[in-house]
Amino acid sequence: MIKKLLQWGGAGILGVALLAYAWLWIGSERIFNETHALPASDFVATGTPEAIAQGEALTRAIGCHGCHADGMVGQVLFEEPFVARVIAPSVRTAAETYSDADFDRAIRWGIRPDGKGLIAMPSPALRHLSDEDLDAIVSYIRSLDTGVIPDLPKNRYGPLARFGMMMGEFETAAVGAAEGSDAQAQIEAQLAMATTEEERRGAYISMIVCSDCHGFDLAGGEGPDGLATDLRMVLAYSDSAFMALMREGRAHDGRDIGMMGEVYERMGGFTDDDIRAIRAYAMARAAGLAGGTSSIESEVDPR
Secondary structure, three states: OHHHHHHHHHHHHHHHHHHHHHHHHHHHHHHHOOEOOOOOOOOOOOOOHHHHHHHHHHHHHHOHHHHHOHHHOOEEEEEEOOOEEEEEOOHHHHOOOOOHHHHHHHHHHOEOOOOEEOOOOOHHHHOOOOHHHHHHHHHHHHHOOOOOOOOOOOOEEOHHHHHHHHOOOOOOHHHHHOOOOHHHHHHHHHHOOOOOHHHHHHHHHHHHHHHHHHOOOOOOEEEOOEEEOOHHHHHHOOHHHHHHHHHHOOOOOOOOOOOHHHHHHHOOOOOHHHHHHHHHHHHHHHHHHOOOOOOOOOOOOOO
16 A cells, blocks of 8 residues: 555655646746847948948947857857757857848847747847947848858756756746846946936946846856956046056956956947946946945955
8 A cells, every 4th residue: 555655656746746836837938939029120231441441349348249159150169968058049040041130139039030039149238239340240141251160059048957947937038028027127227327428328338248247237156257346446547547447457456356357358349438438327326326426335256
Protein backbone atom coordinates (compact mmCIF):
# COMPACT_ATOMS: atom_id res chain seq x y z
CA MET A 1 0.00 0.00 0.00
CA ILE A 2 2.76 2.43 0.96
CA LYS A 3 4.65 1.50 -2.18
CA LYS A 4 1.60 2.29 -4.31
CA LEU A 5 1.11 5.62 -2.52
CA LEU A 6 4.72 6.55 -3.19
CA GLN A 7 4.31 5.59 -6.83
CA TRP A 8 1.14 7.66 -7.12
CA GLY A 9 2.82 10.53 -5.32
CA GLY A 10 5.81 10.42 -7.65
CA ALA A 11 3.56 10.26 -10.66
CA GLY A 12 1.57 13.20 -9.30
CA ILE A 13 4.68 15.30 -8.77
CA LEU A 14 5.89 14.46 -12.26
CA GLY A 15 2.50 15.37 -13.68
CA VAL A 16 2.46 18.72 -11.89
CA ALA A 17 6.01 19.44 -13.12
CA LEU A 18 5.04 18.62 -16.69
CA LEU A 19 1.94 20.82 -16.46
CA ALA A 20 4.01 23.66 -15.01
CA TYR A 21 6.56 23.44 -17.81
CA ALA A 22 3.79 23.26 -20.38
CA TRP A 23 2.36 26.47 -18.88
CA LEU A 24 5.79 28.08 -19.07
CA TRP A 25 6.35 26.92 -22.64
CA ILE A 26 2.97 27.87 -24.05
CA GLY A 27 2.77 31.19 -22.21
CA SER A 28 6.31 32.29 -23.02
CA GLU A 29 6.02 31.18 -26.66
CA ARG A 30 2.93 33.34 -26.94
CA ILE A 31 4.98 36.32 -25.71
CA PHE A 32 7.98 35.58 -27.94
CA ASN A 33 5.75 35.18 -30.99
CA GLU A 34 3.42 38.09 -30.32
CA THR A 35 3.10 40.28 -33.39
CA HIS A 36 2.93 44.07 -33.27
CA ALA A 37 1.50 46.55 -35.72
CA LEU A 38 4.25 47.95 -37.93
CA PRO A 39 4.58 51.71 -37.36
CA ALA A 40 4.36 53.77 -40.53
CA SER A 41 7.78 54.87 -41.78
CA ASP A 42 8.92 56.77 -44.84
CA PHE A 43 12.55 56.81 -43.68
CA VAL A 44 15.17 56.62 -46.43
CA ALA A 45 18.89 56.67 -45.62
CA THR A 46 20.98 59.21 -47.54
CA GLY A 47 24.16 57.13 -47.70
CA THR A 48 26.37 60.22 -47.89
CA PRO A 49 30.06 59.92 -46.89
CA GLU A 50 29.39 62.28 -43.97
CA ALA A 51 26.49 60.13 -42.73
CA ILE A 52 28.56 56.94 -43.07
CA ALA A 53 31.46 58.41 -41.05
CA GLN A 54 29.08 59.68 -38.38
CA GLY A 55 27.33 56.30 -38.32
CA GLU A 56 30.54 54.38 -37.70
CA ALA A 57 31.35 56.57 -34.69
CA LEU A 58 27.77 56.45 -33.42
CA THR A 59 27.41 52.67 -33.67
CA ARG A 60 30.52 52.33 -31.53
CA ALA A 61 29.25 54.84 -28.98
CA ILE A 62 25.85 53.19 -28.69
CA GLY A 63 27.44 49.76 -28.37
CA CYS A 64 26.28 48.12 -31.61
CA HIS A 65 29.72 46.57 -32.16
CA GLY A 66 29.76 45.26 -28.61
CA CYS A 67 26.61 43.21 -29.19
CA HIS A 68 26.83 42.44 -32.92
CA ALA A 69 30.64 42.03 -32.87
CA ASP A 70 33.28 43.98 -34.76
CA GLY A 71 32.16 44.37 -38.33
CA MET A 72 28.53 43.81 -37.24
CA VAL A 73 28.76 40.17 -38.34
CA GLY A 74 26.84 38.83 -35.33
CA GLN A 75 27.78 36.64 -32.39
CA VAL A 76 26.45 34.66 -29.44
CA LEU A 77 25.59 37.48 -27.06
CA PHE A 78 24.67 35.38 -24.03
CA GLU A 79 24.56 31.69 -23.21
CA GLU A 80 23.82 30.14 -19.83
CA PRO A 81 22.46 26.65 -19.07
CA PHE A 82 18.77 26.64 -18.05
CA VAL A 83 18.55 30.36 -18.84
CA ALA A 84 18.97 31.19 -22.51
CA ARG A 85 21.16 31.47 -25.55
CA VAL A 86 20.67 34.88 -27.16
CA ILE A 87 22.12 35.68 -30.56
CA ALA A 88 22.95 39.18 -31.78
CA PRO A 89 22.43 38.49 -35.48
CA SER A 90 24.50 39.67 -38.41
CA VAL A 91 23.43 43.19 -39.30
CA ARG A 92 25.18 42.76 -42.64
CA THR A 93 22.93 39.83 -43.48
CA ALA A 94 19.85 41.79 -42.41
CA ALA A 95 20.86 44.59 -44.78
CA GLU A 96 20.37 42.22 -47.72
CA THR A 97 16.61 41.99 -47.08
CA TYR A 98 15.70 44.88 -44.77
CA SER A 99 14.38 48.09 -46.30
CA ASP A 100 15.37 51.39 -44.69
CA ALA A 101 11.91 51.50 -43.10
CA ASP A 102 12.52 47.98 -41.71
CA PHE A 103 15.70 49.24 -40.05
CA ASP A 104 13.78 52.20 -38.64
CA ARG A 105 11.24 49.86 -37.03
CA ALA A 106 13.89 47.43 -35.79
CA ILE A 107 16.14 50.10 -34.26
CA ARG A 108 13.59 52.56 -32.87
CA TRP A 109 10.61 50.28 -32.28
CA GLY A 110 12.20 46.86 -31.65
CA ILE A 111 10.00 45.21 -34.29
CA ARG A 112 11.13 42.78 -36.97
CA PRO A 113 9.65 42.95 -40.49
CA ASP A 114 7.33 40.07 -39.57
CA GLY A 115 5.94 42.06 -36.64
CA LYS A 116 7.60 40.04 -33.87
CA GLY A 117 9.52 41.80 -31.11
CA LEU A 118 13.31 41.72 -31.02
CA ILE A 119 15.15 40.29 -28.02
CA ALA A 120 17.85 42.25 -26.11
CA MET A 121 17.65 45.22 -28.51
CA PRO A 122 17.93 48.63 -26.73
CA SER A 123 15.01 50.05 -28.72
CA PRO A 124 13.30 51.63 -25.69
CA ALA A 125 16.20 54.12 -25.52
CA LEU A 126 16.86 54.22 -29.27
CA ARG A 127 13.19 55.07 -29.79
CA HIS A 128 14.33 58.65 -29.14
CA LEU A 129 17.05 58.54 -31.81
CA SER A 130 16.98 61.59 -34.06
CA ASP A 131 16.34 61.22 -37.80
CA GLU A 132 19.86 62.47 -38.47
CA ASP A 133 21.45 59.84 -36.24
CA LEU A 134 19.20 57.09 -37.60
CA ASP A 135 20.29 58.10 -41.09
CA ALA A 136 23.92 57.88 -39.99
CA ILE A 137 23.51 54.41 -38.50
CA VAL A 138 21.63 52.91 -41.45
CA SER A 139 23.93 54.59 -43.98
CA TYR A 140 26.91 53.04 -42.19
CA ILE A 141 25.27 49.60 -42.13
CA ARG A 142 24.56 49.81 -45.85
CA SER A 143 28.21 50.71 -46.52
CA LEU A 144 29.48 47.41 -45.07
CA ASP A 145 30.43 44.55 -47.35
CA THR A 146 28.68 41.26 -46.67
CA GLY A 147 32.04 39.58 -46.04
CA VAL A 148 32.37 36.32 -44.14
CA ILE A 149 29.44 35.77 -41.78
CA PRO A 150 29.82 33.23 -38.95
CA ASP A 151 27.38 30.33 -38.81
CA LEU A 152 25.36 31.22 -35.72
CA PRO A 153 22.89 29.01 -33.84
CA LYS A 154 19.35 30.14 -33.09
CA ASN A 155 18.06 31.72 -29.90
CA ARG A 156 17.14 29.19 -27.24
CA TYR A 157 15.16 29.90 -24.08
CA GLY A 158 15.43 27.73 -20.98
CA PRO A 159 13.00 27.42 -18.07
CA LEU A 160 14.50 30.30 -16.08
CA ALA A 161 14.22 32.75 -18.98
CA ARG A 162 10.71 31.56 -19.74
CA PHE A 163 9.69 31.93 -16.10
CA GLY A 164 11.17 35.44 -16.01
CA MET A 165 9.26 36.34 -19.17
CA MET A 166 6.00 35.05 -17.69
CA MET A 167 6.61 36.97 -14.46
CA GLY A 168 7.26 40.20 -16.36
CA GLU A 169 10.95 40.39 -15.46
CA PHE A 170 11.90 40.38 -19.16
CA GLU A 171 10.14 41.80 -22.16
CA THR A 172 10.76 42.13 -25.86
CA ALA A 173 12.18 45.37 -27.20
CA ALA A 174 8.87 46.09 -28.92
CA VAL A 175 7.04 46.12 -25.58
CA GLY A 176 9.56 48.48 -23.99
CA ALA A 177 9.55 50.83 -26.98
CA ALA A 178 5.77 51.07 -27.15
CA GLU A 179 3.89 54.21 -26.17
CA GLY A 180 2.89 54.14 -22.51
CA SER A 181 5.25 51.32 -21.49
CA ASP A 182 6.99 51.35 -18.10
CA ALA A 183 10.33 51.77 -19.89
CA GLN A 184 9.07 54.82 -21.79
CA ALA A 185 7.70 56.33 -18.58
CA GLN A 186 11.15 55.99 -16.97
CA ILE A 187 12.90 57.44 -20.00
CA GLU A 188 10.52 60.38 -20.42
CA ALA A 189 10.85 61.22 -16.73
CA GLN A 190 14.64 61.45 -17.12
CA LEU A 191 14.46 63.51 -20.31
CA ALA A 192 12.01 65.93 -18.67
CA MET A 193 14.68 66.98 -16.14
CA ALA A 194 16.55 68.81 -18.91
CA THR A 195 15.40 72.42 -19.34
CA THR A 196 18.11 74.16 -21.39
CA GLU A 197 19.26 73.32 -24.90
CA GLU A 198 22.61 72.11 -23.55
CA GLU A 199 20.91 69.91 -20.96
CA ARG A 200 18.55 68.46 -23.56
CA ARG A 201 21.54 67.57 -25.74
CA GLY A 202 23.18 65.91 -22.74
CA ALA A 203 19.97 64.07 -21.86
CA TYR A 204 19.71 62.75 -25.41
CA ILE A 205 23.28 61.42 -25.43
CA SER A 206 22.88 59.99 -21.92
CA MET A 207 19.79 58.08 -22.98
CA ILE A 208 21.06 56.60 -26.25
CA VAL A 209 24.54 55.83 -24.89
CA CYS A 210 24.72 55.74 -21.09
CA SER A 211 21.43 53.90 -20.47
CA ASP A 212 23.03 50.75 -21.89
CA CYS A 213 24.78 50.30 -18.53
CA HIS A 214 23.11 52.80 -16.21
CA GLY A 215 19.54 51.78 -17.06
CA PHE A 216 16.60 53.65 -18.52
CA ASP A 217 16.21 55.54 -15.24
CA LEU A 218 19.98 56.27 -15.22
CA ALA A 219 20.02 55.11 -11.58
CA GLY A 220 22.59 52.37 -12.12
CA GLY A 221 22.45 48.67 -11.37
CA GLU A 222 23.83 45.58 -13.03
CA GLY A 223 25.15 46.52 -16.46
CA PRO A 224 26.57 44.25 -19.16
CA ASP A 225 30.02 44.35 -17.53
CA GLY A 226 29.28 44.69 -13.84
CA LEU A 227 27.86 47.28 -11.49
CA ALA A 228 27.02 50.72 -12.90
CA THR A 229 26.27 53.62 -10.59
CA ASP A 230 23.70 56.39 -10.62
CA LEU A 231 24.54 59.20 -13.04
CA ARG A 232 24.78 61.47 -10.00
CA MET A 233 28.35 60.24 -9.76
CA VAL A 234 29.09 63.35 -11.86
CA LEU A 235 28.79 65.40 -8.67
CA ALA A 236 32.19 64.06 -7.63
CA TYR A 237 33.81 65.48 -10.78
CA SER A 238 34.86 68.96 -11.78
CA ASP A 239 34.47 70.03 -15.40
CA SER A 240 38.06 69.13 -16.21
CA ALA A 241 37.96 65.86 -14.25
CA PHE A 242 34.80 64.75 -16.05
CA MET A 243 36.39 65.57 -19.39
CA ALA A 244 39.38 63.42 -18.41
CA LEU A 245 37.02 60.60 -17.41
CA MET A 246 35.18 60.64 -20.74
CA ARG A 247 38.23 61.28 -22.93
CA GLU A 248 40.90 59.25 -21.15
CA GLY A 249 39.00 56.82 -18.91
CA ARG A 250 40.73 58.34 -15.89
CA ALA A 251 38.91 58.65 -12.55
CA HIS A 252 39.25 61.88 -10.58
CA ASP A 253 41.11 60.01 -7.81
CA GLY A 254 43.06 57.66 -10.06
CA ARG A 255 41.35 54.46 -8.92
CA ASP A 256 40.13 51.57 -11.05
CA ILE A 257 36.64 52.32 -12.32
CA GLY A 258 35.98 49.13 -14.24
CA MET A 259 33.99 49.46 -17.43
CA MET A 260 33.96 53.27 -17.21
CA GLY A 261 37.70 53.13 -17.75
CA GLU A 262 37.00 51.88 -21.28
CA VAL A 263 34.02 54.07 -22.16
CA TYR A 264 36.29 56.80 -23.53
CA GLU A 265 37.05 54.50 -26.47
CA ARG A 266 33.38 54.78 -27.49
CA MET A 267 33.13 58.56 -27.17
CA GLY A 268 35.41 59.62 -30.01
CA GLY A 269 32.50 60.68 -32.19
CA PHE A 270 31.28 63.24 -29.65
CA THR A 271 32.67 66.75 -29.30
CA ASP A 272 33.94 68.36 -26.11
CA ASP A 273 30.72 70.38 -26.10
CA ASP A 274 28.77 67.10 -26.12
CA ILE A 275 30.77 65.89 -23.10
CA ARG A 276 30.03 69.16 -21.29
CA ALA A 277 26.37 68.75 -22.19
CA ILE A 278 26.31 65.29 -20.57
CA ARG A 279 27.72 66.78 -17.38
CA ALA A 280 25.30 69.71 -17.49
CA TYR A 281 22.37 67.33 -17.79
CA ALA A 282 23.67 65.01 -15.06
CA MET A 283 24.03 68.00 -12.73
CA ALA A 284 20.50 69.19 -13.56
CA ARG A 285 19.15 65.69 -13.00
CA ALA A 286 20.92 65.42 -9.66
CA ALA A 287 19.48 68.76 -8.60
CA GLY A 288 16.02 67.69 -9.71
CA LEU A 289 16.20 64.45 -7.74
CA ALA A 290 17.36 66.42 -4.70
CA GLY A 291 14.42 68.82 -4.91
CA GLY A 292 16.05 71.56 -6.95
CA THR A 293 19.24 72.07 -4.97
CA SER A 294 22.30 72.14 -7.21
CA SER A 295 24.89 72.00 -4.44
CA ILE A 296 23.94 68.64 -2.93
CA GLU A 297 26.61 66.27 -1.70
CA SER A 298 26.68 62.97 -3.56
CA GLU A 299 26.48 59.75 -1.60
CA VAL A 300 26.88 57.78 -4.81
CA ASP A 301 30.11 55.94 -5.44
CA PRO A 302 31.75 58.25 -8.03
CA ARG A 303 32.42 55.83 -10.89
